[in-house]
Amino acid sequence: MIGVRNVCKRFGSVEVLRDVCFEVQPSEKVVIIGPSGSGKSTLLRLLIALEEPDRGEILIEGQPFVCCDGDGRPVKRGKGFRELRSQMGMVFQQFSLFPHMTVIRNLLLAPTKVQGVDALEARRKALVLLEKVGLKDKADAHPEKLSGGQKQRASIARALMMEPKIMLFDEVTSALDPELIHEVLDVMQRLAAEGMTMVVVTHEMGFASKVADRVIFMDQGRIVEEGPPAQIFRNPKEKRTEAFINAVMTHI
Amino acid sequence: MSEMAPAIAFGAAVPYFEWDLAFRYNRLLLQGLRTTLEISVVIMALGLVLGIFVAAGRLSKNPLISRSVAAYIELFRGTPALVQLVWFYYCLPIFLGVSLPGYTAIVVALTLNVSAFYGEAYRSGIQALPKDQIDSADVLGLSYFQRLRYVVAPQAFRIVIPVLLSLSISLFKDTSLVSTLGVGDLMYEGRVVATQTYRPIEILTSVAAIYFLIAFPVSLLTRRLELRMARAYR
Ligand SMILES: Nc1ncnc2c1ncn2[C@@H]1O[C@H](COP(=O)(O)OP(=O)(O)OP(=O)(O)O)[C@@H](O)[C@H]1O
Ligand SMILES: [Mg+2]
Numbered sequence: 001m002i003g004v005r006n007v008c009k010r011f012g013s014v015e016v017l018r019d020v021c022f023e024v025q026p027s028e029k030v031v032i033i034g035p036s037g038s039g040k041s042t043l044l045r046l047l048i049a050l051e052e053p054d055r056g057e058i059l060i061e062g063q064p065f066v067c068c069d070g071d072g073r074p075v076k077r078g079k080g081f082r083e084l085r086s087q088m089g090m091v092f093q094q095f096s097l098f099p100h101m102t103v104i105r106n107l108l109l110a111p112t113k114v115q116g117v118d119a120l121e122a123r124r125k126a127l128v129l130l131e132k133v134g135l136k137d138k139a140d141a142h143p144e145k146l147s148g149g150q151k152q153r154a155s156i157a158r159a160l161m162m163e164p165k166i167m168l169f170d171e172v173t174s175a176l177d178p179e180l181i182h183e184v185l186d187v188m189q190r191l192a193a194e195g196m197t198m199v200v201v202t203h204e205m206g207f208a209s210k211v212a213d214r215v216i217f218m219d220q221g222r223i224v225e226e227g228p229p230a231q232i233f234r235n236p237k238e239k240r241t242e243a244f245i246n247a248v249m250t251h252i
Numbered sequence: 253m254s255e256m257a258p259a260i261a262f263g264a265a266v267p268y269f270e271w272d273l274a275f276r277y278n279r280l281l282l283q284g285l286r287t288t289l290e291i292s293v294v295i296m297a298l299g300l301v302l303g304i305f306v307a308a309g310r311l312s313k314n315p316l317i318s319r320s321v322a323a324y325i326e327l328f329r330g331t332p333a334l335v336q337l338v339w340f341y342y343c344l345p346i347f348l349g350v351s352l353p354g355y356t357a358i359v360v361a362l363t364l365n366v367s368a369f370y371g372e373a374y375r376s377g378i379q380a381l382p383k384d385q386i387d388s389a390d391v392l393g394l395s396y397f398q399r400l401r402y403v404v405a406p407q408a409f410r411i412v413i414p415v416l417l418s419l420s421i422s423l424f425k426d427t428s429l430v431s432t433l434g435v436g437d438l439m440y441e442g443r444v445v446a447t448q449t450y451r452p453i454e455i456l457t458s459v460a461a462i463y464f465l466i467a468f469p470v471s472l473l474t475r476r477l478e479l480r481m482a483r484a485y486r
Contacts (some may be wrong), residue, residue: 045387048391050387050390050391082393085393086393088391089391089392090387090388090391092384092387092388093384094382094384095382095384095385096382096384096385096387096388097385097388098385098388098389098402098403098407099407100406100407100410109392109394109402110389110392110393110394113394113398113402114392114393114394114395114398115393155388158388158392159391159392162392162393
């Protein structure tokens with residue numbers, strides 16, 4: 001579903017990703033963990049073409065998405081770039097809803113303006129999705145009236161409006177009050193159960209061990225170790241993974 | 253005592269104020285006011301639109317574009333508007349061989365001037381938006397112009413309305429500079445009346461009062477909007 005081959009990325013003189021390779025199978029749930037600044041967000045942003053690689057190749061559904069030969073040569077986009085990109089959705093840490101629009105208008109904007117979906121039909125779909133994330137009664141509210149958890153659930157619903165096959169989540173619960181975290185994770189868990197392909201950056205180790213098929217541990221721009229959650233959390237092979245897991249677990 | 257003489261002479265020349273002078277010459281002054289308002293509105297409208305492109309250019313990822321636009325902004329912000337006017341009015345025809353009609357030269361000069369300020373205001377509004385919001389719109393598939401139209405512009409515009417209004421007040425007053433180029437605006441007609449009547453104090457004060465009567469309500473509105481916004485973004 002997703003193929004990442006030898007991807008390198010630098011910001012100025014900082015090497016943020018160094019020769020990253022991994023695959024995601026259809027319906028697979030991959031959780032990425034790692035210390036701050038290890039390049040997790042940058043990796044997700046590369047997957048959805050918010051950033052471009054300095055070198056390496058990214059494949060979506062087996063088709064070339066973006067690739068770069070390195071040495072400062074320009075990035076090449078695959079033939080189906082737009083189409084492939086539209087099959088991915090992403091939810092960010094916070095501030096992603098458009099505050100000048102009601103919740104339902106947030107959901108309707110892209111389908112009606114980008115896909116040209118009929119307004120009535122889009123509205124029906126939006127209400128179904130809002131119901132699914134438990135926000136049907138907030139359809140006409142402005143985002144400022146919503147709690148952090150409600151905002152994140154609305155953001156997820158908005159991404160689902162485009163019927164993505166792959167969903168990317170970048171620390172979507174990190175800015176939330178602790179008591180609001182579970183309502184967002186619940187929605188994500190249900191999405192996982194429905195078979196969505198998901199790549200999730202999170203510090204919620206409980207969620208990771210429950211939902212992930214595979215956990216990837218990153219440090220300093222490299223994938224240090226990957227494997228099923230049980231292995232990464234209980235039997236890490238690498239010293240750095242162990243140190244990180246111990247540090248995170250004792251904090252919880 | 254001889255040093256006092258001129259002052260006394262001046263005092264003798266103005267034994268009382270003739271405040272009704274402005275009313276007696278109201279036709280001329282109103283005609284000037286109409287020109288002033290016309291120039292202001294035209295320049296404001298053009299500037300508000302051009303300012304969007306200035307902001308877009310300034311924020312462009314292409315360094316050639318963003319640096320040229322930055323140079324333009326600094327040039328127009330850092331030099332007196334009067335000199336800019338004179339340049340477009342007298343010098344451009346000489347150096348470039350293009351001769352703009354006087355009115356056009358003035359509108360072009362002041363539009364370019366105010367667009368630099370409007371553009372910087374828009375830019376601050378755009379940069380006040382959280383990056384995740386722009387990225388969300390991008391990821392949802394909205395094109396650059398759709399993002400600008402549906403996400404960035406409505407919010408940025410709302411944030412910068414008070415700044416735009418206060419810049420527009422300055423512009424409104426700055427249009428009085430065109431009187432030096434012989435355009436019959438409020439200031440120009442005021443000076444004509446002042447010379448005719450030998451009553452510069454009364455006339456200029458009256459002219460100032462007219463500018464004030466228009467600028468002050470806008471200024472009040474600006475403050476109201478600022479307060480409301482401070483409350484909304486608390
Ligand atoms: N646009 C950018 N310009 C310059 N440097 C950047 C940019 N984005 C990220 N970086 C740098 O790249 C490195 C990796 O950042 P990234 O956000 O990918 O890390 P992360 O693993 O997501 O960290 P966190 O857990 O704090 O979110 C950091 O050192 C960061 O400062
Ligand atoms: Mg991050």
